Amino acid sequence: xxxxxxxxxxxxxxxxxxxxxxxxxxxxxxxxxxxxxxxxxxxxxxxxxxxxxxxxxxxxxxxxxxxxxxxxxxxxxxxxxxxxxxxxxxxxxxxxxxxxxxxxxxxxxxxxxxxxxxxxxxxxxxxxxxxxxxxxxxxxxxxxxxxxxxxxxxxxxxxxxxxxxxxxxxxxxxxxxxxxxxxxxxxxxxxxxxxxxxxxxxxxxxxxxxxxxxxxxxxxxxxxxxxxxxxxxxxxxxxxxxxxxxxxxxxxxxxxxxxxxxxxxxxxxxxxxxxxxxxxxxxxxxxxxxxxxxxxxxxxxxxxxxxxxxxxxxxxxxxxxxxxxxxxxxxxxxxxxxxxxxxxxxxxxxxxxxxxxxxxxxxxxxxxxx
Numbered sequence: 001x002x003x004x005x006x007x008x009x010x011x012x013x014x015x016x017x018x019x020x021x022x023x024x025x026x027x028x029x030x031x032x033x034x035x036x037x038x039x040x041x042x043x044x045x046x047x048x049x050x051x052x053x054x055x056x057x058x059x060x061x062x063x064x065x066x067x068x069x070x071x072x073x074x075x076x077x078x079x080x081x082x083x084x085x086x087x088x089x090x091x092x093x094x095x096x097x098x099x100x101x102x103x104x105x106x107x108x109x110x111x112x113x114x115x116x117x118x119x120x121x122x123x124x125x126x127x128x129x130x131x132x133x134x135x136x137x138x139x140x141x142x143x144x145x146x147x148x149x150x151x152x153x154x155x156x157x158x159x160x161x162x163x164x165x166x167x168x169x170x171x172x173x174x175x176x177x178x179x180x181x182x183x184x185x186x187x188x189x190x191x192x193x194x195x196x197x198x199x200x201x202x203x204x205x206x207x208x209x210x211x212x213x214x215x216x217x218x219x220x221x222x223x224x225x226x227x228x229x230x231x232x233x234x235x236x237x238x239x240x241x242x243x244x245x246x247x248x249x250x251x252x253x254x255x256x257x258x259x260x261x262x263x264x265x266x267x268x269x270x271x272x273x274x275x276x277x278x279x280x281x282x283x284x285x286x287x288x289x290x291x292x293x294x295x296x297x298x299x300x301x302x303x304x305x306x307x308x309x310x311x312x313x314x315x316x317x318x319x320x321x322x323x324x325x326x327x328x329x330x331x332x333x334x335x336x337x338x339x340x341x342x343x344x345x346x347x348x349x350x351x352x353x354x355x356x357x358x359x360x361x362x363x364x365x366x367x368x369x370x
Contacts, residue, residue, distance in 0.1 A: 021057040028078045032085035081369035082310040085350030088346045097176045097281040099123050106146040112250035114181050118273035119150045121179045122369045138171040158209040165322050175364030177275040187260040188251035189243045202231040203245035214263040289339045292362035314346045341365045
């Protein structure tokens with residue numbers, strides 16, 4: 001028997017596996033109908049563990065772990081199919097997100113910041129309330145002081161904005177929209193300040209990170225500040241030979257002299273911003289679902305979680321992990337994926353994750369404001 005014959009034999013076995021797989025899924029649909037009629041959850045107690053233990057006992061010792069993984073995947077596909085059959089309702093009914101009707105909008109920093117630019121992309125020229133810190137924005141949304149808050153969440157060069165993610169775990173809110181702003185960092189000083197005399201460079205830690213190569217090459221001392229526009233304002237009001245990293249528009253607004261332009265490590269450079277609301281709102285055609293969750297700290301749990309998105313043909317756009325910060329090394333995962341919660345496969349998956357996991361938080365279903 002040559003390789004061609006062996007491959008033919010494998011093809012025939014695969015066809016038989018596929019036939020049995022389809023047969024199993026037909027039975028799974030009947031199980032879903034029974035559970036729906038009797039108001040039973042998709043996940044049934046210790047049934048899954050019992051099946052896997054039995055499979056391992058029936059398998060040759062050298063194939064037991066592989067067989068367990070195979071059948072775990074089959075059961076995950078089965079659960080996904082049941083979710084689609086059983087669930088058809090939304091997690092909750094949203095209001096429609098209509099930025100034209102917004103009245104109270106807020107962001108961190110001062111006028112001239114990139115956050116202000118993000119606010120204007122979403123809400124046009126409506127008045128903006130500025131807050132000292134990111135947390136102040138979350139608090140203002142939670143207590144109803146403002147209807148919407150706009151915050152940076154991710155930069156294409158420096159990565160995630162850690163402070164925003166930390167606050168997302170602490171406060172209750174929904175993401176109503178997302179947008180992105182091109183970051184065009186420059187080095188700005190008070191008129192008459194020479195490049196050689198600069199003692200310190202002030203900016204938000206993200207901007208400092210985005211321009212780290214320029215700062216290192218020129219041996220410039222960096223100092224983190226609340227945001228880029230506030231740093232420009234500080235430089236404008238100081239008599240010291242200091243500089244700010246900010247946008248060219250911001251430098252002009254505060255009457256600063258631009259010494260260097262295009263100082264980011266990478267160009268083009270973009271920052272994503274989220275618009276948060278106390279109320280669950282979504283546009284007519286949402287594109288992205290965001291959730292936060294924790295999973296059991298056991299072998300294969302992350303793989304199995306990701307498999308469920310794959311089985312439902314849901315595209316994972318972004319995965320972020322952040323420590324829970326309780327003394328352990330456990331993490332919370334933040335997932336963004338393409339979808340609309342009005343689709344049964346999306347709402348079904350979310351409802352089952354909410355039921356199964358010890359920590360699950362639905363963050364919103366929103367669109368991109370271009």
